[in-house]
Amino acid sequence: MKIRRERYQHGSIRKLKRANGFAWEFRYRVSEDGKRKLRSQIFDAAVYRTEKAVRQKIEAQLLRLNDNTEYARGQEVTFNALLDRYIDEEMPERQATRGGYISIINMHLRPRWGTEPIKAIRPADLHTWFQSLNLAPVTKGHLRSLMHKLFDLATLWEYLPLERRNPVDIVKIRNVTRRVKEPVVLTPEQFRAIAPQLPAHVNMIAIAAACLGLRVSEALGLQWGDIDWELQTVTIRRSAYRGAIDDTKNAGSKAKLPLLPTLAELLLAWKQKCKSEWLFANPLTGMPYMSPNLQQRWIRPAGETLGIKGLGFHSLRHSYRSWLDSAGAAPGVTKDLMRHSAISTTFNVYGRALSPEKREANSKVVEMLLPSATQVVPDNVN
Numbered sequence: 001m002k003i004r005r006e007r008y009q010h011g012s013i014r015k016l017k018r019a020n021g022f023a024w025e026f027r028y029r030v031s032e033d034g035k036r037k038l039r040s041q042i043f044d045a046a047v048y049r050t051e052k053a054v055r056q057k058i059e060a061q062l063l064r065l066n067d068n069t070e071y072a073r074g075q076e077v078t079f080n081a082l083l084d085r086y087i088d089e090e091m092p093e094r095q096a097t098r099g100g101y102i103s104i105i106n107m108h109l110r111p112r113w114g115t116e117p118i119k120a121i122r123p124a125d126l127h128t129w130f131q132s133l134n135l136a137p138v139t140k141g142h143l144r145s146l147m148h149k150l151f152d153l154a155t156l157w158e159y160l161p162l163e164r165r166n167p168v169d170i171v172k173i174r175n176v177t178r179r180v181k182e183p184v185v186l187t188p189e190q191f192r193a194i195a196p197q198l199p200a201h202v203n204m205i206a207i208a209a210a211c212l213g214l215r216v217s218e219a220l221g222l223q224w225g226d227i228d229w230e231l232q233t234v235t236i237r238r239s240a241y242r243g244a245i246d247d248t249k250n251a252g253s254k255a256k257l258p259l260l261p262t263l264a265e266l267l268l269a270w271k272q273k274c275k276s277e278w279l280f281a282n283p284l285t286g287m288p289y290m291s292p293n294l295q296q297r298w299i300r301p302a303g304e305t306l307g308i309k310g311l312g313f314h315s316l317r318h319s320y321r322s323w324l325d326s327a328g329a330a331p332g333v334t335k336d337l338m339r340h341s342a343i344s345t346t347f348n349v350y351g352r353a354l355s356p357e358k359r360e361a362n363s364k365v366v367e368m369l370l371p372s373a374t375q376v377v378p379d380n381v382n
Contacts, residue, residue, distance in 0.1 A: 060084035
């Protein structure tokens with residue numbers, strides 16, 4: 001009986017002539033319907049100038065091709081390969097979260113750890129590296145969380161032995177929950193002073209975010225169908241971030257919020273000027289505006305005219321929390337109106353508020369901000 005030996009597949013790379021130079025062809029085999037079939041991929045030589053660069057690019061793919069071989073477990077897997085597989089298979093789909101992770105990977109993880117074999121990375125190395133980073137503790141905390149997950153996945157994919165402890169476990173970040181800068185919180189008077197400086201579309205986004213405690217991505221994700229005019233509610237269903245329509249930050253963010261008549265009056269007037277299903281659509285694209293552009297062009301300068309540095313859309317959410325406190329809202333009411341997934345994010349107390357309580361607390365905030373609807377909305381709609 002002939003015994004078929006299990007072998008590690010490296011694939012082959014060769015140059016292919018092109019009219020303007022050459023390209024790299026990576027050839028490998030896959031098993032389909034009990035047969036081994038040849039497959040190939042082409043890589044642009046202008047991007048991958050050497051065979052070594054192509055090898056680095058396909059490292060994660062080779063690991064997946066050899067997942068079921070005993071030889072795969074003995075390979076020196078680099079951190080780059082681990083990152084590539086994480087991006088392909090485990091990266092969160094939500095655009096805002098994904099963008100943040102990609103930024104962390106490209107700015108911090110690949111430059112320092114990319115070429116290191118993951119088996120060679122020790123807790124002492126990680127501890128020294130974290131101490132050397134000139135970053136806020138909360139940012140280091142995000143880095144640590146992602147690296148912890150990556151080493152867990154390395155164990156799951158059998159790149160590391162099961163009995164080996166995750167090296168990030170014993171690396172601690174000091175003051176990870178402490179803010180380096182205090183969040184900007186507006187008084188109701190400051191909010192009303194900023195409104196006349198904003199063009200109508202930015203002003204309405206700010207009003208919706210401030211009166212409902214929304215993240216700007218949630219405000220931009222609103223459609224007219226999310227508003228129940230009869231029951232006077234707004235349902236948060238989605239977010240819009242940098243042109244991508246996405247899910248909300250977490251399941252707890254999806255909720256019905258009270259719509260007070262003063263705010264409803266403003267939105268109905270705004271609806272007469274809109275021709276889109278979105279509340280805040282750019283007329284040039286028909287899709288929601290890009291919040292970073294609006295913030296840099298309008299929100300920050302408006303704050304600076306009042307001597308407020310660092311004003312952003314998220315400042316309105318921080319302010320909403322403060323306004324609820326001023327209105328005497330119970331902790332459980334505040335937690336539900338803020339839609340935090342855990343009450344510890346808002347307060348260290350428990351309990352869900354009843355809808356009448358939420359409506360009452362929200363009405364007090366709206367009355368602070370919008371004593372008269374005609375006073376806060378400029379006529380320009382550019």
